[in-house]
Amino acid sequence: DGGITQSPKYLFRKEGQNVTLSCEQNLNHDAMYWYRQDPGQGLRLIYYSQIVNDFQKGDIAEGYSVSREKKESFPLTVTSAQKNPTAFYLCASSIGGGYTEAFFGQGTRLTVV
Amino acid sequence: QQQVKQSPQSLIVQKGGISIINCAYENTAFDYFPWYQQFPGKGPALLIAIRPDVSEKKEGRFTISFNKSAKQFSLHIMDSQPGDSATYFCAASHALDDKIIFGKGTRLHILP
Numbered sequence: 001d002g003g004i005t006q007s008p009k010y011l012f013r014k015e016g017q018n019v020t021l022s023c024e025q026n027l028n029h030d031a032m033y034w035y036r037q038d039p040g041q042g043l044r045l046i047y048y049s050q051i052v053n054d055f056q057k058g059d060i061a062e063g064y065s066v067s068r069e070k071k072e073s074f075p076l077t078v079t080s081a082q083k084n085p086t087a088f089y090l091c092a093s094s095i096g097g098g099y100t101e102a103f104f105g106q107g108t109r110l111t112v113v
Numbered sequence: 114q115q116q117v118k119q120s121p122q123s124l125i126v127q128k129g130g131i132s133i134i135n136c137a138y139e140n141t142a143f144d145y146f147p148w149y150q151q152f153p154g155k156g157p158a159l160l161i162a163i164r165p166d167v168s169e170k171k172e173g174r175f176t177i178s179f180n181k182s183a184k185q186f187s188l189h190i191m192d193s194q195p196g197d198s199a200t201y202f203c204a205a206s207h208a209l210d211d212k213i214i215f216g217k218g219t220r221l222h223i224l225p
Contacts, residue, residue, distance in 0.1 A: 050210070098144065099164065
């Protein structure tokens with residue numbers, strides 16, 4: 001089945017540790033996205049990538065890093081510099097070029113204690 | 114910077130009623146306006162979308178109304194059902210860079 005896979009579904013980390021969230025898609029989509037969802041804040045864009053080896057900062061990129069070494073993979077690292085990392089993280093992909101549907105994964109709920 | 118403003122934050126509608134959610138945008142370069150539906154614990158899924166060259170698009174019980182001059186668009190859910198209870202997000206994007214900006218969402222609850 002085609003789709004987007006985020007893993008793990010739940011993740012716990014100690015404060016001060018970096019953590020990497022996985023996102024894989026087999027839809028052959030060019031564009032990929034990372035959003036953060038907090039209650040009452042909607043979906044805020046962290047990073048997005050239109051093509052392999054290229055990515056752009058979104059509205060809340062501070063404390064996060066990404067890589068796009070393969071078309072199907074777009075991992076997100078939450079660094080210790082992110083002041084409030086506990087949140088629900090959503091990865092998405094689209095064909096790109098505008099006017100296209102974004103397909104979302106099931107999300108990863110990160111809790112930092 | 115909030116480029117897409119969505120209201121209301123929450124909405125309660127009786128079964129069979131009309132649910133209306135509004136959004137306003139600032140960037141006139143936006144040229145694609147989708148609505149997404151999200152159930153608890155799941156990722157959002159596309160519900161319906163519109164381009165600015167039309168003023169209305171209808172798919173079943175769901176209709177988008179678009180006012181280009183006012184930079185506003187809205188989602189109407191006719192004959193609302195308890196299964197429609199979810200969080201709804203409006204969004205905007207443009208073809209130049211694929212960036213998709215979402216509103217803050219509306220939690221809709223349909224009373225049985």
